[in-house]
Ligand code: MF3
């Protein structure tokens with residue numbers, strides 16, 4: 001998401017609201033499953049967007065990202081999903097671009113069910129990727145797992161980023177700092193911000209019923225970012241590769257529950 005000036009606490013969801021969050025998360029997971037099968041060299045990013053649209057429709061869900069307008073005056077987001085390739089970090093717009101062998105493809109997907117949002121992202125390699133690409137993807141996937149494991153009730157929001165940072169930086173990769181995870185619920189982006197790195201304070205205490213999206217973005221080069229002329233696509237300033245994984249989770253009495261998976 002986008003940096004906001006203040007970041008108060010997340011709302012506590014009722015059992016009924018958590019149920020809707022689970023349903024939205026399930027649709028997001030189904031979209032990801034269809035997208036994983038469809039992603040290969042020769043396919044356009046626009047075709048992937050259409051695959052996601054079909055799954056949304058089949059499940060009676062609404063797109064979460066389409067026409068999203070974070071601040072008035074910005075071009076509303078024109079896609080159902082975000083497709084970001086190689087040095088593109090997040091918010092790439094689906095279109096005519098053809099996926100090439102070895103491309104690092106980031107798919108960020110959202111859905112709304114009964115007024116509640118789900119949001120999740122993966123990084124896939126189309127065809128045969130380089131060793132560097134594979135390592136970057138593995139490290140980023142693991143960094144999300146580590147971030148989720150830190151999202152225990154009684155811990156603080158800052159413990160998530162601290163755990164991610166302690167894992168990623170010693171491996172020689174950098175973490176994006178200008179975009180963060182976020183609270184999520186009736187809106188796609190709610191307080192608090194969920195940074196993927198250590199900050200001054202540890203932030204709010206995590207309580208059962210809070211729902212947040214954790215989304216580390218890991219760069220093979222430096223952490224600086226730039227936004228392209230389309231107003232949306234965020235790229236690494238130095239053109240190095242970037243990977244991204246994201247899940248929407250609920251804090252429960254017994255620990256974090258991942259909502260954006262198919263589950264039982
Ligand atoms: N997971 C992305 C985020 O939280 C979803 C962005 S949707 C967009 O930033 F519409 F803003 F592109």
Ligand code: CO
Nearest residue numbers: 001119213215
């Ligand atoms: Co998000």
